[in-house]
Amino acid sequence: MRFSMEQIFRDINTLLQWSKLKALQQNKLVKTSYIWILIVPFLSKFFSKISDNLVFNIQGKVYELDLILPFSWKIFFISALLFTFANMLFYLFAPRIVKEYEGYGDFEAQGKTYKKLEDYFSSHEHSKSMGRIYCNEGEKPLDELFWEIYEDRDKNTHSLVRYFASLLYLIGLVLSGYIFIQSIWWVISSWL
Numbered sequence: 005m006r007f008s009m010e011q012i013f014r015d016i017n018t019l020l021q022w023s024k025l026k027a028l029q030q031n032k033l034v035k036t037s038y039i040w041i042l043i044v045p046f047l048s049k050f051f052s053k054i055s056d057n058l059v060f061n062i063q064g065k066v067y068e069l070d071l072i073l074p075f076s077w078k079i080f081f082i083s084a085l086l087f088t089f090a091n092m093l094f095y096l097f098a099p100r101i102v103k104e105y106e107g108y109g110d111f112e113a114q115g116k117t118y119k120k121l122e123d124y125f126s127s128h129e130h131s132k133s134m135g136r137i138y139c140n141e142g143e144k145p146l147d148e149l150f151w152e153i154y155e156d157r158d159k160n161t162h163s164l165v166r167y168f169a170s171l172l173y174l175i176g177l178v179l180s181g182y183i184f185i186q187s188i189w190w191v192i193s194s195w196l
Contacts, residue, residue, distance in 0.1 A: 020170045021158045022094075022102040028173050029094045033180065037087035044084065048077040076186075079179050086176035093169040099157035100124060107154075108147045118146060124153055 028034055059068050095103075101124045105111045111120075144152075 016167075017159055017163065020166055022098045022161070022166060023158050025090075025094055025166065025169055025173065026098065026102060028177075029091055034087045034091065034173070034176070037084040037091065037176075040080065040084035041088055044077055044081045048081075051077075076183070079183055083176045083179035083183065086172045086179070090169045090172035090176065093165055093172070097162040097165045097169075099161050101154050101157050105154070108150045111150055112147070118149070121146070121149055121153055124157065 057068050059066060061067070
């Protein structure tokens with residue numbers, strides 16, 4: 005089976021649509037990353053100042069609490085930073101139609117019309133294909149026109165920014181996965 009570079013880029017473009025990035029952006033871990041950028045430096049400083057073990061006595065019995073965290077603050081911070089930058093790119097460059105609607109059902113539920121689609125058509129630089137998609141009210145069913153504009157915006161606007169945001173999300177997810185695996189390993193090894 006032979007692949008052309010054009011086909012590979014088309015497949016990557018389909019995989020890295022704004023709507024797919026929207027799903028990542030709405031993930032709770034990713035969505036709250038900006039909070040961790042503020043909290044992590046304080047917590048890191050706090051934990052660096054206290055002892056690794058906390059020893060206390062309850063009714064004559066001595067208990068020791070291990071305060072060492074099973075993951076690196078630096079990796080956690082970098083992951084949160086990458087997610088925050090990717091989210092900023094999404095907010096700044098993703099097409100409004102993709103940010104505002106999951107699909108035609110959302111658009112219809114809000115009572116939007118051809119006029120609103122015209123706003124989306126004229127709000128961004130439109131791709132070459134949009135010249136043949138745009139039509140006047142009544143020439144095409146509203147749902148068909150919605151999906152043509154949505155899919156065009158989803159795949160064809162700000163491609164380089166979309167690829168870069170995807171890379172930031174990917175690296176952030178890999179780092180988060182590393183922290184997750186490291187934490188699980190720490191718990192399992194503490195049982196052994």
